[in-house]
Amino acid sequence: MSQTTTKHDISSVQPLNTTQPHPSSSKSRFHGAVFLSLSLLIMGCTSAATHAADASVPIHQSEYLDIGDAQLFLQTRGEDRRAPILLWLHGGPGGAERPLFRYFNSDLENHFVVVYWDQRGAGRSFDSDADPHELTVSRHLADLDAVVDHLRHTLGQDKILLIGHSWGSLLGLLYSQQHPEKLSAYVGVAQIVSSLTTQYAAYEFASLVAASQQDGAIRTSLNKLGPPPYSSSKQQMTLDSVIEKYGGLFHKQLCQFCVIVKAIATGLVTPWEFISIHRGIHTSVDAMTPELLTRNLEEEVPQVNVLSYFYWVDMIELLNQWLLPAISKS
16 A cells, blocks of 8 residues: 555544544544554565565475476475576486585585486486386486476576586587577586597506506406497496596595495485495496497587586586676676
8 A cells, every 4th residue: 555545544533532432433543543554564564575585595305207207306405596507417327426416516505506316217216117228318318308397497497507427418418409598508527528439548548557557457357358348337337446446537536435424424315225326327327338339429519509618626616606607697
């Protein structure tokens, strides 16, 4: 109610008659009091609503997105639900890295609405009864598009920021080429361009280091493994163990046991999840590696029409100092 109307109603209240109140006078006083009370109530509610609108409202939720033939697990966390949406694409394939992302990069939740997605066949989305033949690049791209549209609709934003790690970077770059209109930016972390080229490079690195260090045991293991291509999870993990020993897998060497214990203690992961995580990795790698060995993004994705970064080190520094200002400006 406007201020002018409120003044007019108040002025219509007659002076108090101490002898015998007139009926019309009582009605005027009653109506004036009601109007005044409502005016104050409306102004108070408006002030509270304005204050609430300005305040940051956090979002901490977990859900399963039903896409018909699969239930995809999503965990969404952020200190301000109005912040830009950041969707993580984990590696593997099948390597649900949600606990690790939160363990090392949870500070991102102070600046973004961060969405951790366990992809089809991975982590909490793993289904032992699902057909492994459905684990294809095209199926993952369709799943990703469903997740992106779900987030855009439920969180009320036109575009999201996409971050892909390892296998997730191959998925993310292909999606960026197909749907640039839905993305504010793309970040590739340990970007995969050709899985076959990566395997050859890793094998050559391991062989050179083993020879230079005269490491007979590793040289014997590599000779038994043979050169790429590797299409099974067992072969790939044998090579990864050698690469890790020589410091070629992690930017900083980890105490894996310490990370697991702390992640469980802080609620980032439950002990029984490790079963589905382990099964998801082996199932997905065995099902998808033959196809991945045929993909070469240097040929398939000569360019993308979205702001893109390819990064190897401190994600927090990149996102806070470079990407947030760029997104805000655009």
